[in-house]
Amino acid sequence: MNTLIKNGNIIAEDKQFIGDIFIEDGIISEIGININKDADEIIDASNKIVVPGAIDAHTHLNIHMGDIVAKDDFYTGTVAAACGGTTTIVDHMGFGPKGCNLHHQLGVYHGYARNNSVIDYSFHGVIQHVDDNILNEMEEMVKEEGIASFKIYLTYDNKVSDEEALKVLIRLKELGAITTVHCENDGVINYLRNLFVKEGKTQPIYHALSRPEESEAEAVNRMISLATVAGDAPLYIVHVSCEKSMEHIVKAQQEGKNVMAETCPQYLFLDEDKYREKNLQGLKYIMSPPLRKKENQGLLWNNIVNKNIQVVATDHCPFDFNGDKQRGKDDFTKCPNGGPGIETRIPLMFSEGVMKGKINIRDFVDIVSTNPAKIFGLYPKKGVIREGSDADIVIIDKNKEFTLSKAMLHENVDYTPYEGIRLKGYPVLTMVRGKVIVVDNVFIGKKGYGEFIKRSTNRVISRNHNALDY
Ligand code: URP
Ligand code: ZN
Ligand code: ZN
Numbered sequence: 001m002n003t004l005i006k007n008g009n010i011i012a013e014d015k016q017f018i019g020d021i022f023i024e025d026g027i028i029s030e031i032g033i034n035i036n037k038d039a040d041e042i043i044d045a046s047n048k049i050v051v052p053g054a055i056d057a058h059t060h061l062n063i064h065m066g067d068i069v070a071k072d073d074f075y076t077g078t079v080a081a082a083c084g085g086t087t088t089i090v091d092h093m094g095f096g097p098k099g100c101n102l103h104h105q106l107g108v109y110h111g112y113a114r115n116n117s118v119i120d121y122s123f124h125g126v127i128q129h130v131d132d133n134i135l136n137e138m139e140e141m142v143k144e145e146g147i148a149s150f151k152i153y154l155t156y157d158n159k160v161s162d163e164e165a166l167k168v169l170i171r172l173k174e175l176g177a178i179t180t181v182h183c184e185n186d187g188v189i190n191y192l193r194n195l196f197v198k199e200g201k202t203q204p205i206y207h208a209l210s211r212p213e214e215s216e217a218e219a220v221n222r223m224i225s226l227a228t229v230a231g232d233a234p235l236y237i238v239h240v241s242c243e244k245s246m247e248h249i250v251k252a253q254q255e256g257k258n259v260m261a262e263t264c265p266q267y268l269f270l271d272e273d274k275y276r277e278k279n280l281q282g283l284k285y286i287m288s289p290p291l292r293k294k295e296n297q298g299l300l301w302n303n304i305v306n307k308n309i310q311v312v313a314t315d316h317c318p319f320d321f322n323g324d325k326q327r328g329k330d331d332f333t334k335c336p337n338g339g340p341g342i343e344t345r346i347p348l349m350f351s352e353g354v355m356k357g358k359i360n361i362r363d364f365v366d367i368v369s370t371n372p373a374k375i376f377g378l379y380p381k382k383g384v385i386r387e388g389s390d391a392d393i394v395i396i397d398k399n400k401e402f403t404l405s406k407a408m409l410h411e412n413v414d415y416t417p418y419e420g421i422r423l424k425g426y427p428v429l430t431m432v433r434g435k436v437i438v439v440d441n442v443f444i445g446k447k448g449y450g451e452f453i454k455r456s457t458n459r460v461i462s463r464n465h466n467a468l469d470y
Contacts, residue, residue, distance in 0.1 A: 001024075001041075002024050002038070002039040002041070003039055003042075004039035004042045006020050006042060006044055007020065007044065007046040008020075008045030008046070009045075009050060010031065010050045011052070011361055011385065012384075013384040013385060019032055019035075021050065022035050022039070023391040023431075026391055027388065027390060027391060027434070028385060028388065029388075031387060041436075047399070048395045049361065049395070051085075051361075051369070051393070051394050052370065052385050052389075052392060054085050054394065055368070055372040055378065056088070056313050056345065057090045058315050059313075060094065061073055061091050062112045063094040063317060064094055065336055068336050070318055071340075072340070074091075076412035077089075077316065080342050080409065082118055082119050082443060082445065083427075085394040085396070087119050087392035087394065088119060088120045088122075089117075089119065089122075090124055090149070090378075091113070091122075091124070092123070092126065096126075096128070102126075103140075103145075105125070106123065117450030118443070118446065119437070119449075120452075120453050121452060122453045124147070124150060124180060125150035127160060128158035130167050130168060135167060142176070145454070146452075146455045147177075148377040149377075151181065151238070152164075152179065152180075155186040169226055169230035169233035169235070173230055175457065177457055179234065180236040181223050181236070182239070183222075184289060185216075192212075193210045196210055204283050204335070205276050205282060210332075211289055216242060217248060224257065236375060237249065238315070239264050239267070240262060241263070241291070243299040243300070243303075246303050246309070249261045250306075260310045262310070263309050265341055265418075266291060266315070266339060266341060266417060267292065267296065267297070267300055269297070271293060271297065272290070272293050273294070283326070283328050284339065287339045288337050301358055304363065304367060305359060314341040316339075317337070317340075318411060318413035319338060339417055341417070343411050344409070344418050347404070349368060350398075350425045351424050351426075352423075354425070355398065355424045369383045369384075370384055377455035377456040378453060390433050391434040392433065395427065395429040396426065398424070400426040403422050404423060405420070410443065428441075432450070437449070
């Protein structure tokens, strides 16, 4: 099967130009001007922007949290992802039964995704306790199973201690893999949550007030110190929400440390005032870290421009407002943490970032596609338009205007945090390995088409974060 994309404004790896892409059997075989080859399918991309398919490095599809399960599974969630221009996800495995080994959750997640995902996928390993067996098992996970990154949590029930975090950093560095971490100070959060509940302060705003910026920034700083003790182990900090955390990250990066940062659209577009909305609407935004004061938004954008933030991912973890989130109506601590966003990341970042001139198109491609591919061992198969790479391609119509609303989205959840936001520019075609799976916001792909990608540790992360080099 051959496909020819004609006359697009192509953001290829090393150049931007108006031209064509020829695709054979799912692989980009030629990039050029006026390619004259017979093709089974010709796609006219005139006046459109052609970018590598986006990679969402932080999702929680089908995650089981106690007795509650996230609303999107690997089918509905990846359909939504594809409609929003994402062609690969790296999902964070959820916690398994107490004491289970690493392969246990890997098996569970292969079961969730196989025959369901419509786009390509991988998983981050999850570490819920640390002992010699786990540290030994990591080798097979990394080298045989292709799980080149793991996540630890510094809060929640399965949090690790500092000593355990240090052991993980040292071991994963030995294996060439990367430690990702949810940074919040558990002691601060527990103290404030208990205090607020005792004082009857149970409205959604107390979710934010019980997780102050300092509790995140302290944990970020601590992890940077531990990674330094571990011999400059690679460290990727997920869902950074505020400038106080970024100050530690920027300093570490300026010192040449192997520290990378991810933020998410919710921290760039929404702020703490959402928790004060009437009729318990604030429950929709209960996620951790919480939404922050508005002034953080511009500062986070600056960190994207300055390349101190390498990745914008979603932390997609959807629960219905009617039903799931209502568990928190009398007490915010009972509300499941997380929100949707897998479908809206690319439209939001393109419209607000590129169309409003905050970032250029190259930076946009880097933060949503190329950098996550490079950091997480998917590059150059994914994350670039270059000959030999997978033909994961998204075509964006910069003249298409949309008002985001639950009704036009495919996420299997009863609200979007971005309701009513007016956008200019939207993905109009999504292709995965040469197969068109979305046209004009309509999914036309097949359940189970997505393939598991074994990720490599062949990663060279430049000390100079202005260029993630190979
Ligand atoms: O509130 C959130 N972010 N839920 C998902 C789990 C996590 O912490 O990433
Ligand atoms: Zn987290
Ligand atoms: Zn998460």
